[in-house]
Amino acid sequence: MADILVTLTSPHANRPLLDEMAAPYGGYANFADVPEADRAAAVASAKVVLSFKPHKEMGDAMAALHPGQLLQILSAGLDDLPFDRIPDGVTVAGNSGAFARPMAEHALAMVLCLAKRLREEDAAMRRGEFNQMVPTLLLSGKKAAVLGLGGAGKAVARLLAALGMEIYALNTSGKTDEPVAYVGTRDNLRTILEGAQVAVLTLPYSRLTHEMIGARELALLAPDAILVNVARGEILDQKALYEHLRDHPAFRAGIESWWVEPLRHGRFEVEYPLLDLPNLLASPHNSFDVAEWPQLSYEAAFANIGRYLRGEAITGLMRPQLHRI
Structure with a gap:
C-alpha cells in the first residue's frame, strides 16, 4: 500500500493531477478503489491521508486514523472539521496559503x-x-x-x-x-x-x-x-x-x-x-474559485505532505485547543 491515501471525491479529485503530484512520493492509493471491507485497514496503514471532508469521504473508516499519521485537508480552513471524530494524536493540517x-x-x-x-x-x-x-x-x-x-x-x-x-x-x-x-x-x-x-x-x-x-x-x-x-x-x-x-x-x-x-x-x-x-x-465566498484552483490546492497540499514525510516542519498545523470551537 502506498504511503498516501487519497479520499477525495468529485469535484475535488483530479486523477491526472493527483498522479503527477504524488509520483515523487511513490504514488497514492485511492480510497474509492479500495473494497469497502478493506477501507479501515487502508486508512490505518497510510502515513498520510489527503481529504477535503474526511467525515463524509471516509465514513466509519475515519475511526481507523491513529497517532503518527498526517490528515492533510485540501481546504485552508479547519473550523468545520468534526474534531470529536478525529482520534487524539493525529496530526491535522489545513492547506495554508494554497489560495x-x-x-x-x-x-x-x-x-x-x-x-x-x-x-x-x-x-x-x-x-x-x-x-x-x-x-x-x-x-x-x-x-x-x-x-x-x-x-x-x-x-x-x-x-x-x-x-x-x-x-x-x-x-x-x-x-x-x-x-x-x-x-x-x-x-x-x-x-x-x-x-x-x-x-x-x-x-x-x-x-x-x-x-x-x-x-x-x-x-x-x-x-x-x-x-x-x-x-x-x-x-x-x-x-x-x-x-x-x-x-x-x-x-x-x-x-x-x-x-x-x-x-x-x-x-x-x-x-x-x-x-x-x-x-x-x-461576494459569495468564491475568491478561491479560479480555473487554476486544482493546481494551486494540490501543489500546496503535496508540498506539505512532502515536508511531513521528510520529517520537516509542516504548515497549517491544527491546534486542538484553538480549533475545537
Whole structure:
C-alpha cells in the first residue's frame, strides 16, 4: 500500500493531477478503489491521508486514523472539521496559503471597487448621470491594517503596499520578515486598527478570533474606512457590523466570507439585513474559485505532505485547543 491515501471525491479529485503530484512520493492509493471491507485497514496503514471532508469521504473508516499519521485537508480552513471524530494524536493540517494569490486579488478588487465608487457610478451612468466631480478615495499614503499574516495576509499586504499604503499587520508572534511598517499581536490590536483607511481580515477562525472585530474595533477605524473580510464570517460580530454600516454611511465593507454558508451549513443566511445596505459589497465566498484552483490546492497540499514525510516542519498545523470551537 502506498504511503498516501487519497479520499477525495468529485469535484475535488483530479486523477491526472493527483498522479503527477504524488509520483515523487511513490504514488497514492485511492480510497474509492479500495473494497469497502478493506477501507479501515487502508486508512490505518497510510502515513498520510489527503481529504477535503474526511467525515463524509471516509465514513466509519475515519475511526481507523491513529497517532503518527498526517490528515492533510485540501481546504485552508479547519473550523468545520468534526474534531470529536478525529482520534487524539493525529496530526491535522489545513492547506495554508494554497489560495493566497486569488484571495488577495479578490480582496484588492473589493477595496478598489469601494474606494473608487465603481458600483455607484456605473449605476448612475446607466440612469443618464455623469458625476465627474464626485470625489473618490485615494489609497496611496494611507494606513492599511492586515489582520493575519499567513500566505493570504502576506499576499494582501504586498498588493496594498504596491498602491503606496502603509501596512500595519497582526499575527501570533508579532514578528515578520515582510517589509511592513508595523507588526503586532492581539495585544496591539488598537495600534494596528486605529485610524486605518483599509482593514482586511485574512486570519484563521478559532476560539481566539471568534467575533474578534466588534463595535469597539470598528470604531477605531477611520470614519470612511473600508473593511474587507476574506477569512471567516464568525471573526466579525454581525450585529456590530450591521449597526456600524447603518449608522455610518461613509464606512464601507466588502464581505466575501459569511456567517452561514451553503458549503459549510447547507444554506445561506444572515441575521441582519446587511444586503439592504448600500455601503456593503457582497461576494459569495468564491475568491478561491479560479480555473487554476486544482493546481494551486494540490501543489500546496503535496508540498506539505512532502515536508511531513521528510520529517520537516509542516504548515497549517491544527491546534486542538484553538480549533475545537
